[in-house]
Amino acid sequence: MALNPVVAEVTQRIIERSKASRSRYLARLDAAVPGSPYRGQLSCTNLAHGFAASEPEDKLRIKSVKAPNIGIVTAYNDMLSAHQPYGAYPEIIKAAAREQGATAQVAAGVPAMCDGITQGQSGMELSLFSRDVIAMATAVGLSHNMFDAGLCLGICDKIVPGLLMGALRFGHLPFVFVPAGPMPSGISNDQKAKVRQKYAAGEVGKDALLESEAQSYHAAGTCTFYGTANSNQMLMEMMGLHLPGAAFVPPGADLRKELTRAAVQRVLKLVAGGAEFSPVGRVVDERAVVNGIVGLLATGGSTNHTMHLVAIARMAGIMIDWSDFEALSKVVPLLTRVYPNGPADVNEFHAAGGMGFLIRELLSVGLVHDDVLTVAGRGLATYATQPVLAESGTVSWVPARAESGNPAVVGTAQKPFSPDGGLRLLTGNIGRAVIKISAVKLDHHIVRAPAVVFDSQNALIAAERAGELNKDFVAVVRFQGPRAIGMPELHKLTPTLANLQDKGFKVALLTDGRMSGASGKVPAAIHVSPEAVSGGVIAKIRTGDMIELNADTGSLRVELTDAELAAREVTPFNNQAQFGMGRELFGVFRNAVCDAEQGAMVFGFED
Known part of the structure; x- marks a missing residue:
């Protein structure tokens, strides 16, 4: 061929x-x-x-x-x-x-x-x-x-x-x-995800959650x-x-x-x-x-x-x-x-x-x-x-076997589950980011909503528990990039955002952090570069700014003019998050690391 x-x-x-x-x-x-x-x-x-x-x-x-x-x-x-x-x-x-x-x-x-x-x-x-x-x-x-x-x-x-x-x-x-x-295999992934969402919503307690997790990872x-x-x-x-x-x-x-x-x-x-x-x-x-x-x-x-x-x-x-x-x-x-x-x-x-x-x-x-x-x-x-x-x-x-043993799990080149790989590059005045949409429904590919800005995933979860997020919004979680705090994954947000989406709200995540292979049904513009601590536009976004994430056209924009963005101050970073649990030992890495699109690595040679 x-x-x-x-x-x-x-x-x-x-x-x-x-x-x-x-x-x-x-x-x-x-x-x-x-x-x-x-x-x-x-x-x-x-x-x-x-x-x-x-x-x-x-x-x-x-x-x-x-x-x-x-x-x-x-x-x-x-x-x-x-x-x-x-x-x-x-x-x-x-x-x-x-x-x-x-x-x-x-x-x-x-x-x-x-x-x-x-x-x-x-x-x-x-x-x-x-x-x-x-x-x-x-x-x-x-x-x-x-x-x-x-x-x-x-x-x-x-x-x-x-x-x-x-x-x-x-x-x-x-x-x-x-x-x-x-x-x-343990309990099904669907069962596990449902228990996580119920726990995030306060419908089940920690004992039920731990039992579910122990049946998954066993x-x-x-x-x-x-x-x-x-x-x-x-x-x-x-x-x-x-x-x-x-x-x-x-x-x-x-x-x-x-x-x-x-x-x-x-x-x-x-x-x-x-x-x-x-x-x-x-x-x-x-x-x-x-x-x-x-x-x-x-x-x-x-x-x-x-x-x-x-x-x-x-x-x-x-x-x-x-x-x-x-x-x-x-x-x-x-x-x-x-x-x-x-x-x-x-x-x-x-x-x-x-x-x-x-x-x-x-x-x-x-x-x-x-x-x-x-x-x-x-x-x-x-x-x-x-x-x-x-x-x-x-x-x-x-x-290899001549036919799929389970067409619901493994498709063929002639009968794929989707005509494309579901990974998109997003560009616009916020910078460059990636989004994985293979698990995101078509009616969530485009989200245009006001920003709600957080400097940590715990702050977002606290806002949801206080009833402040029952609305359409784009969660902007900044200062999560490699130079700031080492670019952690933000899966702790997944059940919370999924619950809000299930209530009928248009929600999306915009972050200079990661979500990894378990990125699910909530649209997430991740690895945003330049990151906030490097003076990226994500550090200039304010709560209430209108954000459009369009996975179909590959656009990621905040609805501000170039002049308005230029006049905006970059929010300062609180580096207290760089201490404890051994994090202070990695200051040399944070100072040397390159952007996500260059591999987010600390080695500076070209080859």
Whole structure:
């Protein structure tokens, strides 16, 4: 199938835009490949330190400087359900490496925080910056130069982007990302959302809410709604960094263990000096990045990736922006209905055909690049498959199912749920923002209403409880951007705004903060740039100003003349919100971070 002309055009303009920075990146990658094993460059003292605590068999192999050594970078902790299964992975990986005559060592443990735990709390203001901390922690672990390849163990919101960002600065090494899978389905997402709204409305108490949440999040594995964590897993397959079909196999399954073993076997085939040398900096090229964006749009994935994908791409010398997302969104149909875009969860998506079916559908209409390098070999068509356990107990791959196992959950390219990806760029005199409308009804695509301005989400919730928001309005929640307080997600607002919308009011959210993959039925213009603390127009808006948010035309305006806006004072920021819960430690990040459209990252280099 010929490549869609818009996909081809966007890819080419990214290539042209990135020519200089990508060339510099690849030159540095090539210069870092003197040959494997890399530890041969170390002095005897260096090397002795590196194997001092190894098992005797491993020590001999590392000492001989002949066999590859795999660096494991793990986000394991046993508090977070998604990462708890990783506790057993290092021993599985080491055993599998020994079977291949190689070795593996844990190179680094990186922090892993859960937005579900910190949502609406002060700790949430460290969440976005944790991505860049993870990138740096990954680099620290790999800096010993003991490794010929890497396995990255991570699942959730900032962890996978941070791991990949760090890995790409060691772009001369091959990496395979190793997932752990989703928890079993609990109560339905619709039930969970209804209880949350009832609690916000004061109709049920905290005991009922906690019981509902405990039935939703109840076992080891990733949360099953389609938020950023599961968008990450989709992305790693679309970009060719997982083994095919690995994303949504549950923890504890025999197939999951064998996929982990297969990841070890595969990464060893990709090391320098071998016939299939595939450094991660070559796998992640302009076409892979475009495939990732297309997958995000086709699944209605997390809006966080309008920042994370930008940051990931820049780590490989590739320059993308929100205009690229919007151009692709116009031609990429929505092929899944997974909560919050529908009632199903990722387990139902996986059972209906999952990633293999989705990738085959996208390939069938030329919406993704097939001619890409992946960790499974050349060609994305390798991923139009699903893994199964062979009689021998090892993994084999069979073609993806011919038809959707549940057309209400996974559609086809000929019969999509929507003709476009539902992600829009908003521009106007307020600045630039993104909006995800895949779960927003048509009659809420346009909201024109007076602004009600808040400097925190708690202030909005207090106003609603005081009965001040029973009207049409646009909630302007400012000073939530990365330079102000680290750009927390504002999901605490979702039940409150949803209740007001259900009462028949026209409501919308306008913020320089985030909403992420769980953005729902209330229209939300998020990631507004420039942010308030940088003097953006959002800091000049006053309660009562008329705002128009038009997702159909891509317009975001405050109805003031240029002269009126120029005369307005910027509201000063109260930086007391930057202290407590460790937030004061991140002042250097807030001072260095770039705008959301540039990836909201603290690293200042171009490539």
